[in-house]
Every structure is written in C-alpha cells, then in structure tokens.
Amino acid sequence: xxxxxxxxxxxxxxxxxxxxxxxxxxxxxxxxxxxxxxxxxxxxxxxxxxxxxxxxxxxxxxxxxxxxxxxxxxxxxxxxxxxxxxxxxxxxxxxxxxxxxxxxxxxxxxxxxxxxxxxxx
Amino acid sequence: xxxxxxxxxxxxxxxxxxxxxxxxxxxxxxxxxxxxxxxxxxxxxxxxxxxxxxxxxxxxxxxxxxxxxxxxxxxxxxxxxxxxxxxxxxxxxxxxxxxxxxxxxxxxxxxxxxxxxxxxx
Numbered sequence: 001x002x003x004x005x006x007x008x009x010x011x012x013x014x015x016x017x018x019x020x021x022x023x024x025x026x027x028x029x030x031x032x033x034x035x036x037x038x039x040x041x042x043x044x045x046x047x048x049x050x051x052x053x054x055x056x057x058x059x060x061x062x063x064x065x066x067x068x069x070x071x072x073x074x075x076x077x078x079x080x081x082x083x084x085x086x087x088x089x090x091x092x093x094x095x096x097x098x099x100x101x102x103x104x105x106x107x108x109x110x111x112x113x114x115x116x117x118x119x120x121x
Numbered sequence: 122x123x124x125x126x127x128x129x130x131x132x133x134x135x136x137x138x139x140x141x142x143x144x145x146x147x148x149x150x151x152x153x154x155x156x157x158x159x160x161x162x163x164x165x166x167x168x169x170x171x172x173x174x175x176x177x178x179x180x181x182x183x184x185x186x187x188x189x190x191x192x193x194x195x196x197x198x199x200x201x202x203x204x205x206x207x208x209x210x211x212x213x214x215x216x217x218x219x220x221x222x223x224x225x226x227x228x229x230x231x232x233x234x235x236x237x238x239x240x241x242x
Contacts, residue, residue, distance in 0.1 A: 074226060074227040
C-alpha cells in the first residue's frame with residue numbers, strides 16, 4: 001500500500017512524535033516532532049527532518065552542527081500516532097553534546113548521570 | 122540528587138510521552154503517556170504504569186492482558202519532557218498482539234508489514 005503522510009494522526013498542533021534510534025547499537029537517541037511536510041521531506045531526502053516547536057521552523061537535524069541523522073528505516077506505530085526512525089547518527093544526537101538525550105537515569109530515588117558530553121573534534 | 126516527578130515538563134494535559142524499549146533485545150516496543158502520578162507509581166511498583174488518554178484512567182500495563190512491563194531502568198531526557206523506560210516485556214507489547222507497535226515500515230513509498238501477531242498461548 002502506498003504511504004501517504006496525511007494519513008498519520010497529528011495532534012492539534014499538526015505534529016506527531018518521532019523517536020530516533022541508533023540503527024547499529026540500538027540506543028534510543030532522542031524524541032522530537034514532525035509535521036506532515038517534515039515526514040515527506042525525511043522520506044524524500046533520507047535526512048531526518050523535524051519540526052522545531054521553539055523555532056517554528058523545519059529542523060534538518062545536523063544542518064548547522066553536522067550531527068546529521070541518515071535515515072535507515074522509517075516505522076509507523078499501530079495507532080499511526082507515533083513514528084520511529086532508525087538512523088545512522090553522526091556524532092552526538094543531543095544538544096548537550098552527549099550521544100543520547102536520555103543520559104539521566106532514576107535509580108533508588110536519585111538522578112544518576114549515565115554519560116558525559118563527547119569531546120569536540 | 123533526589124528525583125521529583127513534579128520537576129518533569131508535562132504538556133497542557135499534564136502528560137509526558139514515555140518510550141518503552143526492550144531491555145534485552147533493544148527493540149522499541151511502544152510509546153504511551155504518563156502523568157506525574159503514573160511516574161511515581163511506576164517507580165514505586167516497578168510495574169510500568171501509563172495514563173490512558175482514551176479511558177482517562179491509570180493503565181497498569183498488562184493488568185488485564187498479562188502482558189506486563191517490568192521496569193529495568195527509568196530515564197529522563199535532556200529537556201525533561203520525554204521518558205524512556207527499559208523493560209522486561211511479557212508477551213506482546215502491542216494491542217494487536219505483536220511484539221512491538223512499530224510493525225509497519227515505509228520503504229520505497231510503500232507500507233510494509235514487518236511482523237505478524239504472536240500466537241495465543
């Protein structure tokens with residue numbers, strides 16, 4: 001069946017959450033938002049493109065930082081209201097320069113930092 | 122630092138998205154929503170507990186189906202507006218009886234079904 005981005009379920013802002021997972025190691029790297037046009041741009045270009053809620057603009061991941069996400073596979077969930085992209089991530093995915101945004105764990109009631117920022121090249 | 126569920130960033134419905142990932146195989150299983158009380162219940166009980174938007178009620182995953190999610194690790198992202206739980210999943214995570222909700226891929230413009238429902242016991 002041909003895929004049509006407009007058949008996904010977007011929220012009242014026209015957005016759908018998208019989880020990015022490392023296609024090689026399997027780590028969950030980040031979650032951000034797409035609108036229908038960002039979905040189409042991602043599939044067309046093979047470069048993961050989100051919608052920035054703070055900037056209200058397309059956010060071609062890594063366009064300024066170089067920390068691009070090359071699309072490996074694009075998945076839709078059962079309810080069609082969440083996306084999963086498997087990516088080849090260059091450098092850190094997180095704006096804090098860490099590989100993943102999920103670097104804080106909660107263990108025995110305390111927050112624990114699991115990873116440090118990556119060294120700049 | 123002691124973790125306080127009220128320090129997370131919830132949306133205007135009081136909800137935060139939570140990604141569930143298989144702690145063993147690394148597959149992303151599903152995404153659902155928690156409120157502050159569901160976060161506290163999950164950490165207290167070790168049983169992943171969401172907030173059902175359709176039923177407007179706590180949803181102790183697997184309580185009726187037996188397809189429970191045992192909490193292995195609880196993670197918070199950099200912006201404190203998304204959660205990741207690593208889980209030990211009994212049976213399928215998806216209501217369609219598939220292991221993961223992300224069983225549909227988009228490849229060369231077409232939707233492709235990647236996995237079939239699991240056989241009932």
